[in-house]
Amino acid sequence: MLRERVILGRQLQGIERKIRSKKGGPDAQRHLVDLEKKALAAQKIRQNRSQDRPRLIFPEQLPITAKQSEIIQAIRENQVVIISGETGCGKSTQIPKMCLAADRGLDGKIGCTQPRRIAAITISQRIAEELGQELGQSVGYKIRFRDKTNPQAYIKIMTDGMLLAETQADPKLYEYDTLIIDEAHERSLNVDFLLGIIKTLLKSRPELKLIITSATLDTEKFSEAFAKAPVIKVGGRLFPVEVEYWPLDPEKEEAGELTYIDLAVKAVERLQNRPDRGDILIFMPTEQDILETCERLEGRQYPGTFILPLYARLPASQQGRVYQVKGRKIVVATNVAETSLTIPGIKYVIDTGLARISQYLPRTRTTSLPISPISQSSANQRKGRCGRVQNGVCIRLYAEEDYLARPLFTMPEILRSNLAEVILRMIFLGLGAVAKFPFIDPPSPKSVKDGYDLLLELGAIAWTGQEHILTDQGRAMARMPLDPRISRMMLAAQKEGCVPETAVIAAALSIQDPRERPLEKAAQADQVHAPFRDPQSDFITLLNVWNHYHHTWLRLKTQNKMRRFCKDYFLSFNRMREWIYIHEQIMHILKEQHLDAGQRKTREITPALYAGVHRSILSGFLNNIALKKEKNLFQATKGREVTIFPGSGLFNKNADWIVAAEMVQTSRLFARTVAKIESVWLEELGAGLCKSSYTAPHWEKKRGEVRALEQVTLFGLVIVAGRSVSYGRIDPVESQRIFVQAALVEGQVNETLPFLKYNQELLAQVEKMEEKVRRRHLRADDATLAEFYRQRLAGILDLRSLKKLIKDRGVDEFLRMQEQDL
Numbered sequence: 141m142l143r144e145r146v147i148l149g150r151q152l153q154g155i156e157r158k159i160r161s162k163k164g165g166p167d168a169q170r171h172l173v174d175l176e177k178k179a180l181a182a183q184k185i186r187q188n189r190s191q192d193r194p195r196l197i198f199p200e201q202l203p204i205t206a207k208q209s210e211i212i213q214a215i216r217e218n219q220v221v222i223i224s225g226e227t228g229c230g231k232s233t234q235i236p237k238m239c240l241a242a243d244r245g246l247d248g249k250i251g252c253t254q255p256r257r258i259a260a261i262t263i264s265q266r267i268a269e270e271l272g273q274e275l276g277q278s279v280g281y282k283i284r285f286r287d288k289t290n291p292q293a294y295i296k297i298m299t300d301g302m303l304l305a306e307t308q309a310d311p312k313l314y315e316y317d318t319l320i321i322d323e324a325h326e327r328s329l330n331v332d333f334l335l336g337i338i339k340t341l342l343k344s345r346p347e348l349k350l351i352i353t354s355a356t357l358d359t360e361k362f363s364e365a366f367a368k369a370p371v372i373k374v375g376g377r378l379f380p381v382e383v384e385y386w387p388l389d390p391e392k393e394e395a396g397e398l399t400y401i402d403l404a405v406k407a408v409e410r411l412q413n414r415p416d417r418g419d420i421l422i423f424m425p426t427e428q429d430i431l432e433t434c435e436r437l438e439g440r441q442y443p444g445t446f447i448l449p450l451y452a453r454l455p456a457s458q459q460g461r462v463y464q465v466k467g468r469k470i471v472v473a474t475n476v477a478e479t480s481l482t483i484p485g486i487k488y489v490i491d492t493g494l495a496r497i498s499q500y501l502p503r504t505r506t507t508s509l510p511i512s513p514i515s516q517s518s519a520n521q522r523k524g525r526c527g528r529v530q531n532g533v534c535i536r537l538y539a540e541e542d543y544l545a546r547p548l549f550t551m552p553e554i555l556r557s558n559l560a561e562v563i564l565r566m567i568f569l570g571l572g573a574v575a576k577f578p579f580i581d582p583p584s585p586k587s588v589k590d591g592y593d594l595l596l597e598l599g600a601i602a603w604t605g606q607e608h609i610l611t612d613q614g615r616a617m618a619r620m621p622l623d624p625r626i627s628r629m630m631l632a633a634q635k636e637g638c639v640p641e642t643a644v645i646a647a648a649l650s651i652q653d654p655r656e657r658p659l660e661k662a663a664q665a666d667q668v669h670a671p672f673r674d675p676q677s678d679f680i681t682l683l684n685v686w687n688h689y690h691h692t693w694l695r696l697k698t699q700n701k702m703r704r705f706c707k708d709y710f711l712s713f714n715r716m717r718e719w720i721y722i723h724e725q726i727m728h729i730l731k732e733q734h735l736d737a738g739q740r741k742t743r744e745i746t747p748a749l750y751a752g753v754h755r756s757i758l759s760g761f762l763n764n765i766a767l768k769k770e771k772n773l774f775q776a777t778k779g780r781e782v783t784i785f786p787g788s789g790l791f792n793k794n795a796d797w798i799v800a801a802e803m804v805q806t807s808r809l810f811a812r813t814v815a816k817i818e819s820v821w822l823e824e825l826g827a828g829l830c831k832s833s834y835t836a837p838h839w840e841k842k843r844g845e846v847r848a849l850e851q852v853t854l855f856g857l858v859i860v861a862g863r864s865v866s867y868g869r870i871d872p873v874e875s876q877r878i879f880v881q882a883a884l885v886e887g888q889v890n891e892t893l894p895f896l897k898y899n900q901e902l903l904a905q906v907e908k909m910e911e912k913v914r915r916r917h918l919r920a921d922d923a924t925l926a927e928f929y930r931q932r933l934a935g936i937l938d939l940r941s942l943k944k945l946i947k948d949r950g951v952d953e954f955l956r957m958q959e960q961d962l
Contacts, residue, residue, distance in 0.1 A: 321338075400492045
């Protein structure tokens with residue numbers, strides 16, 4: 141295998157060096173014999189692997205089988221091959237076998253990545269079945285917390301995150317002689333990271349082969365990125381698919397009378413009346429939508445029909461039911477079924493045209509997960525789920541004009557991601573500088589700088605003078621797949637003991653404000669929202685909204701009633717659901733990291749809890765503090781002036797210091813979602829970012845030391861003014877000068893020092909002599925006296941250290957002057 145070959149090669153080089161230097165002797169010869177035995181054993185293993193390869197069969201009904209010879213030949217002749225084929229053409233299951241047919245998998249495994257766990261499991265099971273073997277023999281899979289791969293396996297299917305994690309222990313990926321990056325068109329961060337890493341590996345590992353597969357025709361970028369690698373295009377659908385548009389009535393949707401769930405359920409009902417019934421696949425954007433749709437469909441009790449949910453977090457046993465049930469089925473899925481899985485027997489696809497797509501908000505420097513319209517390519521992927529075994533029908537619950545107006549492809553995740561999060565992960569994985577990394581779509585230098593700046597502000601990284609390194613805090617943040625501001629808040633909340641409250645607020649900051657205020661009903665909305673409003677903190681206002689919503693949910697317990705509740709209280713039902721979803725994600729991540737998530741119960745906001753919550757918020761939004769200038773006008777960081785947004789609970793209220801979740805530029809710069817804070821919190825939270833300046837250094841007789849007035853600024857704002865501090869550690873040279881002059885030359889001390897009393901008496905005698913002989917300038921000047929002490933008191937800056945020095949020496953003779961000194 142490759143790893144053994146590398147080890148043998150290094151050992152051989154070591155023996156050759158010894159022989160050349162004539163230091164080897166008989167030992168070198170013995171080592172050479174041992175090495176030869178190991179090499180022959182490795183060769184035998186390779187021969188056995190070649191002979192023991194499982195028998196390969198390629199199903200004729202799959203479109204990719206028609207390209208079998210062309211693909212095998214391309215893999216043999218090229219280091220990189222790109223294969224474009226519609227979903228369902230057989231790429232995921234057949235390409236690993238074609239690699240085996242091309243004599244790959246003999247020197248190392250054939251590794252194949254999938255974007256989701258469910259795909260890694262089902263694809264490995266399918267390949268094993270086609271090879272006539274048990275899973276875990278020639279084919280295995282590896283997902284988080286589970287590895288079902290035999291060391292002697294030929295094919296290993298894994299999530300892209302697992303392969304990325306393996307680069308830590310095996311940077312050259314010697315376990316593999318071939319890598320397949322499947323579903324590369326999704327352009328997730330993991331995929332882009334892996335493609336960049338493998339691109340750098342190809343030069344040092346000429347024997348490594350890379351196959352990139354895409355379910356869309358957007359393959360030119362991949363080809364260009366890999367030196368114009370050949371592209372093989374594979375046909376997909378076997379039967380025609382008719383597209384029907386059944387758009388949602390926007391007025392009814394706005395009024396809360398009809399939702400995409402209602403429309404999907406109605407579509408199923410209409411399909412029931414068609415003579416040519418078949419299996420149905422419904423695409424929904426969220427897990428909650430899936431569960432509600434399944435519940436409503438089950439209530440209709442269609443005879444002989446299975447209603448099956450399908451989403452990434454569903455247990456594997458339940459996910460597998462889509463392949464196992466015998467009879468008609470209606471599958472309700474997220475976009476996990478868009479490309480990762482091919483569900484057999486689907487005749488009808490019902491597409492809401494929606495999905496959760498992560499979005500970075502530069503204004504707030506946070507990441508949200510809104511429900512957004514999908515791209516044309518994603519819509520076409522969904523359409524392609526039917527038409528495999530018979531003519532298909534795709535029903536789109538949106539207008540054709542809407543479809544045509546959508547972008548052709550989904551934007552790569554790196555271009556809609558917080559680069560602070562990307563950089564944090566890259567440093568954690570040891571991938572080097574962002575600017576030098578071979579991304580297919582490189583981010584802009586401005587975005588990269590902003591990412592580094594934010595991580596420095598959050599205390600996640602430190603600059604050594606040569607490179608950025610992770611702090612202990614940064615390592616903990618990197619292990620949490622959250623926006624860095626949110627992970628920083630949650631770490632602070634752990635320390636402050638306020639995780640439940642901070643998690644709710646953190647989730648709220650990742651969505652648009654759920655409160656609505658239509659112009660024609662502004663007064664009514666304000667009146668309804670008034671009980672939620674906290675006079676000191678808009679963050680607590682959001683917490684009050686959350687608590688009221690959840691107490692009501694426990695009482696009403698149905699979506700329709702909650703929709704009515706939201707309408708009555710001028711809350712966006714969709715945003716409330718998004719808020720709940722993100723909150724669940726945060727809590728799930730905390731549990732994964734074995735962090736205490738606290739108890740989910742409503743607590744009274746005491747002064748101590750208020751302080752803890754807002755210190756946690758500050759830890760993530762320290763750059764958004766501001767100091768009052770006049771009424772609602774505040775001096776913000778970096779020279780900005782901001783006005784509290786009129787809709788804030790703090791508008792026209794008394795607050796000297798505030799923190800804001802966002803600064804929004806419209807007619808002027810507004811601070812939105814703000815809270816009153818205490819300036820005393822800022823110095824500790826901004827420790828490494830604070831800058832101190834010192835004025836008026838002076839001797840303090842009472843304290844017996846030199847002190848100065850300190851001013852502390854954070855992002856240009858004065859957070860501490862005129863604080864008296866010891867000056868010795870700040871400027872030792874100036875402190876000693878002031879100490880010697882004031883305490884020893886001028887004698888400004890509160891206690892008797894024998895040597896000083898002696899010197900003063902001697903000085904008095906010299907002054908008397910001056911008067912007696914009527915001559916001036918016999919006595920040494922102050923500068924000479926000061927120099928006498930300085931020469932003998934190196935590093936001594938105050939009375940305490942002076943007395944310790946005398947005690948350590950046992951005498952003070954070294955400080956007593958003689959007549960010639962004066």
